[in-house]
Amino acid sequence: MTPDELTDRAKTTALAHGADLAGVVKVADLPGHAENISRILTGAKCVLVTAAKHSIAAIGSLNNQVAQFDTLHTYDACQRSAHMTARFLESEGFPSVAIPAFIPIDMEKPKYGMRGEICWRRAGVRAGLGSYGENGLLVTPEFGSAVRISGIITTADLTADSPLKEDACDHCMRCLEACPAEALSGKGKINKKLCGDVIFRFGFRFFQRFMLDMVRKDTGQAEEIIGGHGLIELWQTFMTGNYYYCFKCQSQCPSKNLPVNRAGRSVP
Ligand code: SF4
Ligand code: SF4
Numbered sequence: 001m002t003p004d005e006l007t008d009r010a011k012t013t014a015l016a017h018g019a020d021l022a023g024v025v026k027v028a029d030l031p032g033h034a035e036n037i038s039r040i041l042t043g044a045k046c047v048l049v050t051a052a053k054h055s056i057a058a059i060g061s062l063n064n065q066v067a068q069f070d071t072l073h074t075y076d077a078c079q080r081s082a083h084m085t086a087r088f089l090e091s092e093g094f095p096s097v098a099i100p101a102f103i104p105i106d107m108e109k110p111k112y113g114m115r116g117e118i119c120w121r122r123a124g125v126r127a128g129l130g131s132y133g134e135n136g137l138l139v140t141p142e143f144g145s146a147v148r149i150s151g152i153i154t155t156a157d158l159t160a161d162s163p164l165k166e167d168a169c170d171h172c173m174r175c176l177e178a179c180p181a182e183a184l185s186g187k188g189k190i191n192k193k194l195c196g197d198v199i200f201r202f203g204f205r206f207f208q209r210f211m212l213d214m215v216r217k218d219t220g221q222a223e224e225i226i227g228g229h230g231l232i233e234l235w236q237t238f239m240t241g242n243y244y245y246c247f248k249c250q251s252q253c254p255s256k257n258l259p260v261n262r263a264g265r266s267v268p
Helices: 003-016 034-040 064-091 120-126 174-178 192-199 204-216 219-226 229-240
Strands: 021-026 046-053 096-099 147-154 184-186
Touching: 003 021, 003 046, 003 064, 003 147, 021 120, 046 064, 046 120, 064 096, 064 147, 064 229, 120 147, 174 184, 204 219, 204 229, 219 229
Parallel strands: none
Antiparallel strands: 021 046, 046 147, 096 147
């Protein structure tokens, strides 16, 4: 099989198992991440970047739980497509590793789980899936920012794609206007603390505060804390595995296929 044929078949496998977009970047073209990638897979030559689209209606819904549910399934599509594509490449004799959207991630100081070992946004731009948006996310021509990205690291020397020539972000600034935390200031700049207070409302920081409150308060107050709303949200997070409470910068980002109105609903 020629490199072009192998690349086509790998992309076809990804698209057949849940991915909506697929592109290839050489590891050498991801400076700053090549070391991490080599630690994951010795001899890695390429990253096949895949993106799975969200339902715009779900992540634009005023009901956050349906948006969280859609996120779980979008992540699932990412993982399934990456896993099946890695298996295909291995069956062709090329050691390959499927990498989901959210791990591996550095949990040590100073990153504390806020930065992945691979920057999927950069990999997506280099692989021609989209361009950088004012919201700091990958913006694809097809689905705006309403995608989750994952991929496959492989020793196969696949045929690389070129970055897009056009800018997929139309600089409408809708993402900045919609951000409830005023965390976005354009040109990709994001105040992670302001965003984190909203998107991870009942995430790790909340859990940490909850535990500290528990050990610091006396017994009567502890009962009040346990009986409060926060613990139910934490329970939901632990049970479902999704703890995002904001999707505005994704749902408000327009695309050629699915324009959105200001309420974030798909326009029929
Ligand atoms: S996830 Fe929400 S809070 Fe965070 S930057 Fe996007 S719109 Fe703002
Ligand atoms: S909402 Fe508009 S400005 Fe923001 S990233 Fe999307 S296209 Fe760019």
